Amino acid sequence: MAKAAFLTLTIRNLPRGTTDEDVRNHINQRYSNAQPVVGPIVGDSLRPGMVYTTVTVRQDSDDKCRALRDGLNLKSFWPRLPEPGADSEAKIAVNDEFLGVTTIAEHENPQFDLYFIHGLGGHAFRSWSTDKDFPRMWPRDFFPNDVRDKPLNPNDPQGPKLAGRFSTIGYRASAFNTWSATTTIEKTAENLLAAIMADRPQGTTRPMYFAAHSLGGLLTCQAIIRALHNKADKSELQETYREIFIQNGEILVKGIFFFGTPFEGSSLANYSSKIVKFLRGNEALIDSLKVRSEELATIVAKFNQLRSNEETKIPILISYEMQPMYSVKFVTLPDSATSTFNALSLGIDGDHRTMIRFQHNQEESYRKVSQHMIRMIQSSLSGSNTIPSMAPGSPPARFNPSPLLRSQTVGSTQSLPPYPGLFSPGLSPGLSPGLSPGVSPGLWQSQYADPRSSTSSSIGLGSAVTPASSLMSLPVYPSPDSKAIDPLVNNPFARAHSPVAPVSMNDFVQAGPQGKEDKNEFAMLRQFDTVFLLDDTGSMSEQDDNGKSKWDELIQSLQYIVDIVCRYDKDGIDVHFFINDEKDEHNITDGQRILDLLTKEVAPDEGGGGTYISQQLWVILTTYLERFEDYKKRLNEKPRPERPKMLNLVIITDGAADDKEEVEDVIVEAAKTLDRLRAPPNQLGIQFLQIGKDDDAARWLNLLDDALKDKHRIRDIVDTRPWDSPKEMNKSLQDRLAQILLGGISRARDKAETATMS
Known part of the structure; x- marks a missing residue:
């Protein structure tokens, strides 16, 4: 059964007096299975006589969600009890882009505005919401309620309560073809200023705060710089910008919360610039995010100048991810996130994407983040710089606009418990959950103290803060009951190991009498380098009704494949992973080594963060195509260069990609390159083997197989097949394996039609 699809919409142009029940009934009358969840009804700052809301709907597929969206758009809407003077009927506007300012929650008589700004490749709603099961967006679903429960002045618990207005700001943020190639941070920041100016009444003195993720943090800094840095500019436009942030000589920006903002640049940008150039994308934007980028250095220097000025001091709180993502150790290194401004910093237990996604309001990371944000808001609004401590016995916390001491970082590594295999549900006697013989129960952690400080100002969420006096370069072993020792205790792969061996394919690959030509169909593989690209993202840990995970199925598929491939590829095969690229191996000649790698050293990523195929796919294809192009250029040399073997790339995945367009672009560009080089028809082939039964994923994979060549008028280099567990070794299985290994x-x-396993 395909998993449910969800889509969150904005529904605008609702008459005053509209209730959430009105919206719910309107959708249910047209789509009985939509199960709409309606967010708060809020006033429209651009149309004072109207209100709008956000709604999450559920359907069987993404296509049906989009059809529902289009079916609701521009339809008549009648609220049950419109306010006096309000329209009794309106044509509603339904969209899912969330561009510009979208208010997602609003208290009565708000004392402040809080704007949430997403990062590169992000979305104003989805970037802040969970993507497992029903989406939960903490800026809408958790944080406003937590704010409303708190007193304005923490030293006066019985006094007035906090009240705020919570909005997202969306902008087009793809590094690929959706932006002009010349778009830069500076130009995008001006659009941000225009959005804020349109949202806030002219002359308002209501304080504002920003919560910004990744690139969004740099845009926030640049927007403030654009408005405030050049005091000599007295033009009408500059004065208009300046009035957004300063009224009556007072700075209205009372705090900025940075989530994973790469103030010193990101190694991912250095890496991504090649793929963006390859796809003719936005090189200017990506280059501005590189490590040691001149544009970044300018933004940081100017923003620091503003924060050093008495008139424009702005308190900030900086957080950084504590888990890696993709093939890069960290998108934002802790030093890049924290060292630039010498400000209070938090380490969040998540990768660059999941660090701003919280499943519920009791999640430890959310609780710490929300507490710090609320305390900064209380401190600036109440006029009291001292606020109650967050832990019994600790001194009062201060949010001083002046820079604090440089924060410290925490480094950690962890070894992965062996995989249990396909046939061993349970633990071996005498083993603790998640551990195996020879596996250390502790995680290595090193913390280094700043010589200027007696305490560390870095707080790793979910971990203890160690006194600075003990922070030497010595390993620290958490106690056996520490949460840190067992991050995989609930991981179905953290169990005792049972060997998983290749299935012998002797009956399928017999070569015939010695000295005779091998006419076996699989002998074709001798002409190819076979490369496996394996999906080790979090979705592969999903289990079916029998408790069998997609990762189990992936390993099972390789049990039947590796023996055949290793027989014919004498150079050895290469294995690459979507996430754990440090575990990539080359020239493997023993199928058992591949299975050991999957059962003992690699497991699906527990951090989530989506399924992204394009970058690893691009690395493999461009590396090969550059080698082939070099061979073509040197054909007239003597001695003639050695011709590269043809490439057979087998990608085993559930197909639930979050970067579908980028994957398509990479494949199309590779095919065009092969055509330009006049390569033989089967110089390069890509075989997608789908694990699981996701119908949407199957449709997309079939599109890669059938539609790309006609749409772009390119050669066909893609084949896709589903994996089904075989019931017996027979001719049907032989045909099926031939389709998998030779289809590309x-x-x-x-x-050929897909053979049925029997």
Whole structure:
């Protein structure tokens, strides 16, 4: 059964007096299975006589969600009890882009505005919401309620309560073809200023705060710089910008919360610039995010100048991710996130994407983040710089606009418990959950103290803060009951190991009498370098009704494949992973080594963060194509260069990609390159083997197989097949394996109907 699809919409142009029940009934009358969840009804700052809301709907597929969206758009809406003077009927506007300012929650008589700004490749709603099961967006669903429960002045618990207005600001933020190639941080920041100016009444003195993720933090800094840095500019436009942030000589920006903002640049940008250039994307924007980028250095220097000025001091709180993402150790290194401004910093237990996604309001990371944000708001609004401590016995916390001491970082590594195999549900006697013989129960952690400080100002969420006197370069072993020792205790892969061996394929690959030509169909593999690209993202840990995970199925598929491939690829095969690229191996000649790698050293990523294929796919394809192009250029040399073997790339995945357009672009560009080089028809082939039964994923994979070549008028280099567990070793299985291993490189196999496992 395909998993449910969700889509969150904005529904605008609602008459005053509209209730959440009105919206829910309106949708249910047209789509009985939509199960709409309606957010707060809020006033529209651009249309004072109207209100709007956000709604999350559920359907069987993404296509049906989009059809529902289009079916609701521009339809008549009648509230049950419109306010006097309000329209009794209106044509509603339904969208899911969330561009510009979208208010997602609003208290009565708000004392402040809080704007949430997403990062590169992000979305104003989805970036802040969970993507497992029903989406939960903490800026809308958790934080406003937590704020409303708190007193304005923490030293006066019985006094007035906090009240705020909570909004997202969306902008087009793809590094690929949706932006002009010349778009930069500076230009985008001006659009941000225009959005804020349109949202706030002219001359308002209501304080504002920003919560900004990744690139959004740099845009926030640049917007403030654009408005405030050049005091000599007295133009009308500059004065208009300045009035957004300063009224009556007072700075209205009372705090900024930075989440994973790469103030010193990101190694991912250095890496991504190649793929963006390859896809003719936004090089100017990506280059501005590189490590040691001149544009970043300018933004940081100017923002620091503003914070050093008495008139424009702005308190900030900086957080950084504590888990890696993709093939890069960290998108934002702790030093890049924290060292630039010498400000209070928090380490969040998540990767660059999941660090701003919280499943519920009792999650430890959310509680710490929300507490710090609320305390900064209380401190600045109440006029009291001293606020109650967050822990019994600790001194009062201060949010001083002046820079604090440089924060410290925490480094950690962890070894992965062996995989249990496909046939061993349970623990071996005498083993603790998640551990195996020879595996240390502790995680290595090193913390280094700043010589200027007696305490560390870095707080790793969910971990203890160690006194600075003990922070030497010595390993610290958490106690056996520490949460840190067992991050995989609930991981179905953290169990005792049972060997998983390749299935012998002797009956399928017998070569015939010695000295005779091998006419076995699989002998074609001798001409190819076979490369496996394996999906180790979090979605592969999903289990079916029998408790079998997609990762189990992936390993099972390789049990039947590796013996055949290793027989014919004498150079050895290469194995690459979507996430754990440090575990990539080359020239493997023993199928058992591949299975050991998957059962003992690699497991699906527990951090989530989506399924992204394009970057690893691009690395493999461009590396090969550059080698082939170099061979073509040197054909007239003597001695003639050695011709690269043809490439057979087998990608095993559930197909639930979050970067579908980028994957398509990479494949199309590779095919065009092969055409330009006049390569043989089967010089390069890509075989997608789908694990699981996701119908949406299957449709997308079939699109890669059938539609790309006609749409772009390119050669066909893709084949897709589903994996089904075989019941017996027979001719049907032999045909099925031939389709899997040869479908990307053999036209005959590509065109053949999928054989049924029996």
